[in-house]
Amino acid sequence: xxxxxxxxxxxxxxxAAILAAAAxxxxxxxxxxxxxxxxxxxxxxTAWAVAESLTTEIGARPQGSPAMDRARDWGVEKLTSLGFVxxxxxxxxxxxxxxxxxxxxxxxxxxxxxxxxxxxRSTPTPPGGIEAEVVLFKSLAELMAxxxxxxxxKIAVVTQAMRxxxxxxxxxxxxxxxxxxxxxxxxxxxxxxxxxxxxxxDTRLPHTGGGGATxxxxxxxxxxxxxxxxxxxxTRGQPVRIKLSMDxxxxxxxxxxxxxxxxxxxxxxxxxxxxxxxxxxxxxxxGAVDDAAGIAITTAAAKLAGAERPRRTIRVVMWGAEExxxxxxxxxxxxxxxxxxxxxxxxxxxGAGEVYNAKLPKGGLGHPAMQAFAAAVTPLKAxxxxxxxxxxxxxxxxxxxxxxxxxxxxxxxxxxxxxxxxADDTLDKIDPKELAQNVAVWTAFIYTVADSDIxxxxxxxxxx
Amino acid sequence: xxxxxxxxxxxxxxxAAILAAAAxxxxxxxxxxxxxxxxxxxxxxTAWAVAESLTTEIGARPQGSPAMDRARDWGVEKLTSLGFVxxxxxxxxxxxxxxxxxxxxxxxxxxxxxxxxxxxRSTPTPPGGIEAEVVLFKSLAELMAxxxxxxxxKIAVVTQAMRxxxxxxxxxxxxxxxxxxxxxxxxxxxxxxxxxxxxxxDTRLPHTGGGGATxxxxxxxxxxxxxxxxxxxxTRGQPVRIKLSMDxxxxxxxxxxxxxxxxxxxxxxxxxxxxxxxxxxxxxxxGAVDDAAGIAITTAAAKLAGAERPRRTIRVVMWGAEExxxxxxxxxxxxxxxxxxxxxxxxxxxGAGEVYNAKLPKGGLGHPAMQAFAAAVTPLKAxxxxxxxxxxxxxxxxxxxxxxxxxxxxxxxxxxxxxxxxADDTLDKIDPKELAQNVAVWTAFIYTVADSDIxxxxxxxxxx
Numbered sequence: 001x002x003x004x005x006x007x008x009x010x011x012x013x014x015x016a017a018i019l020a021a022a023a024x025x026x027x028x029x030x031x032x033x034x035x036x037x038x039x040x041x042x043x044x045x046t047a048w049a050v051a052e053s054l055t056t057e058i059g060a061r062p063q064g065s066p067a068m069d070r071a072r073d074w075g076v077e078k079l080t081s082l083g084f085v086x087x088x089x090x091x092x093x094x095x096x097x098x099x100x101x102x103x104x105x106x107x108x109x110x111x112x113x114x115x116x117x118x119x120x121r122s123t124p125t126p127p128g129g130i131e132a133e134v135v136l137f138k139s140l141a142e143l144m145a146x147x148x149x150x151x152x153x154k155i156a157v158v159t160q161a162m163r164x165x166x167x168x169x170x171x172x173x174x175x176x177x178x179x180x181x182x183x184x185x186x187x188x189x190x191x192x193x194x195x196x197x198x199x200x201x202d203t204r205l206p207h208t209g210g211g212g213a214t215x216x217x218x219x220x221x222x223x224x225x226x227x228x229x230x231x232x233x234x235t236r237g238q239p240v241r242i243k244l245s246m247d248x249x250x251x252x253x254x255x256x257x258x259x260x261x262x263x264x265x266x267x268x269x270x271x272x273x274x275x276x277x278x279x280x281x282x283x284x285x286x287g288a289v290d291d292a293a294g295i296a297i298t299t300a301a302a303k304l305a306g307a308e309r310p311r312r313t314i315r316v317v318m319w320g321a322e323e324x325x326x327x328x329x330x331x332x333x334x335x336x337x338x339x340x341x342x343x344x345x346x347x348x349x350x351g352a353g354e355v356y357n358a359k360l361p362k363g364g365l366g367h368p369a370m371q372a373f374a375a376a377v378t379p380l381k382a383x384x385x386x387x388x389x390x391x392x393x394x395x396x397x398x399x400x401x402x403x404x405x406x407x408x409x410x411x412x413x414x415x416x417x418x419x420x421x422x423a424d425d426t427l428d429k430i431d432p433k434e435l436a437q438n439v440a441v442w443t444a445f446i447y448t449v450a451d452s453d454i455x456x457x458x459x460x461x462x463x464x
Numbered sequence: 465x466x467x468x469x470x471x472x473x474x475x476x477x478x479x480a481a482i483l484a485a486a487a488x489x490x491x492x493x494x495x496x497x498x499x500x501x502x503x504x505x506x507x508x509x510t511a512w513a514v515a516e517s518l519t520t521e522i523g524a525r526p527q528g529s530p531a532m533d534r535a536r537d538w539g540v541e542k543l544t545s546l547g548f549v550x551x552x553x554x555x556x557x558x559x560x561x562x563x564x565x566x567x568x569x570x571x572x573x574x575x576x577x578x579x580x581x582x583x584x585r586s587t588p589t590p591p592g593g594i595e596a597e598v599v600l601f602k603s604l605a606e607l608m609a610x611x612x613x614x615x616x617x618k619i620a621v622v623t624q625a626m627r628x629x630x631x632x633x634x635x636x637x638x639x640x641x642x643x644x645x646x647x648x649x650x651x652x653x654x655x656x657x658x659x660x661x662x663x664x665x666d667t668r669l670p671h672t673g674g675g676g677a678t679x680x681x682x683x684x685x686x687x688x689x690x691x692x693x694x695x696x697x698x699t700r701g702q703p704v705r706i707k708l709s710m711d712x713x714x715x716x717x718x719x720x721x722x723x724x725x726x727x728x729x730x731x732x733x734x735x736x737x738x739x740x741x742x743x744x745x746x747x748x749x750x751g752a753v754d755d756a757a758g759i760a761i762t763t764a765a766a767k768l769a770g771a772e773r774p775r776r777t778i779r780v781v782m783w784g785a786e787e788x789x790x791x792x793x794x795x796x797x798x799x800x801x802x803x804x805x806x807x808x809x810x811x812x813x814x815g816a817g818e819v820y821n822a823k824l825p826k827g828g829l830g831h832p833a834m835q836a837f838a839a840a841v842t843p844l845k846a847x848x849x850x851x852x853x854x855x856x857x858x859x860x861x862x863x864x865x866x867x868x869x870x871x872x873x874x875x876x877x878x879x880x881x882x883x884x885x886x887a888d889d890t891l892d893k894i895d896p897k898e899l900a901q902n903v904a905v906w907t908a909f910i911y912t913v914a915d916s917d918i919x920x921x922x923x924x925x926x927x928x
Binding site: 052055056057058059060067110111112113115202203204205223224225228229232233236285286422423424426427428429 | 524531669692693886887888891
């Protein structure tokens with residue numbers, strides 16, 4: 001024993017003082033501020049005001065529509081008025097599919113109207129519509145078991161239902177009939193494709209979404225009660241004929257916009273923490289849970305964390321074409337030279353249900369800054385997972401491919417898929433308290449990353 | 465004391481035997497059969513099959529439509545195939561209002577599409593639609609406080625919300641803005657009237673229903689999220705302008721049909737117990753809870769009770785124009801000579817939620833037959849109320865005015881007004897177990913009335 005206990009304590013105190021002076025703020029310093037910010041976030045009205053404003057003043061804003069142009073201007077104005085700097089629009093090009101008039105009805109044996117919504121990238125029907133007999137499959141697998149040519153001249157219908165799960169698992173599996181069913185039906189000769197809405201609800205509102213981009217046939221989602229109706233009617237054994245009329249316009253390249261604002265870092269302004277949601281939406285609702293919520297959560301959290309003037313720059317990106325695809329890739333392409341300085345990127349795109357499981361970049365949880373984050377969010381009943389973030393959001397894929405660490409905050413999605421991509425996606429479906437919990441989690445995360453020197457590339461290496 | 469106890473018992477036994485031979489079956493005899501029928505009803509598939517058939521093979525069936533003609537034929541076929549006799553159609557005339565194309569949108573300051581459904585008896589807009597500024601009232605009372613002429617050239621909007629209640633109270637009060645708001649707005653010069661859907665749900669499906677028959681202006685229901693949206697937009701202080709396009713056809717007199725079937729009484733076939741639901745429906749859904757359920761419940765219950773071949777005749781009436789009005793009056797007018805022989809009339813028209821409180825004609829509960837009924841339904845958690853039935857259903861009003869006793873089975877309507885008059889009124893919303901509870905209650909009632917000599921006119925007099 002070289003030194004008596006008292007002296008060891010004194011030495012540690014000296015060492016700690018030196019470290020505190022020389023190094024950025026770490027766990028002990030970050031924790032009280034992170035906790036205070038969390039509490040401030042829970043009472044802060046910004047996120048609700050942002051979601052209310054976007055859904056009331058813009059509403060539905062599909063990529064390539066006049067409403068999306070208004071949403072772009074709204075984003076610039078909103079970030080500016082909230083005190084962000086370097087507010088600007090980054091223009092790029094991606095596809096645009098816009099819905100026209102649509103209708104569907106059972107012609108025989110029992111005439112009934114059907115509630116449908118065309119899928120993104122669906123081709124229109126000829127002007128008079130098409131009428132054909134239905135072949136119904138209760139699962140995608142049944143459709144895929146059919147031989148080539150076997151659906152020639154038919155309307156293929158898949159009525160496979162999705163499972164409600166707490167997280168995104170139910171959708172991950174349940175979305176497949178919508179995404180690949182149209183192409184698979186077309187390969188087998190079908191003249192159109194109808195799919196049960198990828199929905200956990202029983203309302204008669206259909207849920208749209210991207211269909212098979214290469215199907216080349218009209219594709220639409222049936223409301224879940226209409227899918228049930230078709231199943232019952234087909235069971236009776238008589239041929240069921242449907243008339244389908246769908247119109248739409250498709251552009252391979254249409255202007256699109258990522259809207260950006262920053263709070264510049266105090267000490268290391270070129271090191272950037274990027275957070276955001278997506279500004280575009282599907283057309284039937286008002287894009288409230290998908291994704292005014294994500295825009296609201298990340299904008300409010302960036303503002304709250306930014307008010308502490310942390311070391312690093314906080315950047316909000318409102319990605320402009322998540323639903324059509326392309327905004328994340330465009331952002332990454334425009335920022336590839338900067339990628340090495342992007343500390344982390346996170347997208348909020350699963351509604352306003354509470355964060356129940358936050359996944360950090362690999363090895364991050366071992367770092368004092370993330371220990372401070374975990375301590376701050378424990379009272380919010382947010383688990384900070386030992387599993388690293390796997391994928392992030394659609395719009396973070398491009399940066400992830402450039403090696404940028406991603407985070408992934410799993411939200412309670414129990415009701416999200418009741419609403420998602422349907423006319424029911426409206427402001428009243430956002431619970432202000434749940435929204436605030438999200439803001440609190442993101443605020444604590446942004447602050448602890450931006451006011452520390454955590455390097456997730458390094459933690460990932462060390463964790464190997 | 466004239467006789468020793470043993471002898472009194474013997475005398476009673478003799479008296480009971482004499483009564484049993486001379487008089488119709490009473491409580492002691494009715495109770496076991498009523499209980500057995502209840503249990504049979506709980507497991508009987510008829511009601512579900514009837515509701516499934518009507519919603520699948522016919523669907524929406526507004527009065528005056530081709531679908532209503534098909535429903536009439538369906539009713540005849542269904543009653544016949546279930547073994548009813550004297551199956552026939554009673555034709556009458558009433559109004560017919562049929563929806564055409566409809567659309568509404570906010571033009572300024574923030575363009576957004578609105579989800580509407582025209583109200584019954586609404587006038588169409590001129591072909592190009594109308595565009596006007598909105599004046600929004602949060603209650604009917606606020607609208608009615610406006611002076612004459614004050615709404616000249618405006619679109620009046622009432623956003624008063626209804627309260628969810630177990631029974632019909634929430635609707636009874638909540639429906640007023642829809643029923644009289646249009647006329648009141650028109651009196652004050654409004655060019656159109658929009659009302660928040662009379663709904664307890666938060667889906668973006670509007671709920672239709674009869675509007676003010678004499679308003680003379682276009683009238684439509686907004687989905688509840690759209691009513692919320694308008695409130696938020698108006699709060700911002702800028703004029704809100706709406707464009708409204710509505711088409712419809714109205715006929716003062718169109719053919720209508722009550723469909724009737726009987727199970728003839730064993731001993732007193734001219735004494736008739738009448739039960740039924742209404743065959744017509746509003747157009748947006750498939751008329752499942754309103755009122756395939758009532759058709760299914762009463763048809764199945766009549767069949768089950770009728771299988772006992774009770775003394776009196778059981779008659780099922782599928783009233784043909786409840787939503788437009790007129791089917792009950794037409795039935796009463798056609799049967800006024802028979803009215804004195806109609807023992808009781810009951811309509812099931814509040815969906816498929818469980819019966820929680822059965823109200824009998826005045827004084828009925830004191831009669832042994834109704835004691836047997838009450839004993840049978842106690843295990844179903846149906847209260848048999850000490851309060852007499854007040855009103856019955858819309859279609860029983862005509863017979864009630866002729867002095868026919870009415871019954872009234874209050875159902876749990878907690879979810880009914882989520883669905884009522886909207887596209888969401890589909891078969892999947894009927895819970896088979898709740899449907900079966902209704903059938904069990906009605907079966908026990910029909911049997912105990914039809915196989916006894918209960919005279920509700922007499923019980924009412926004695927109860928005074």
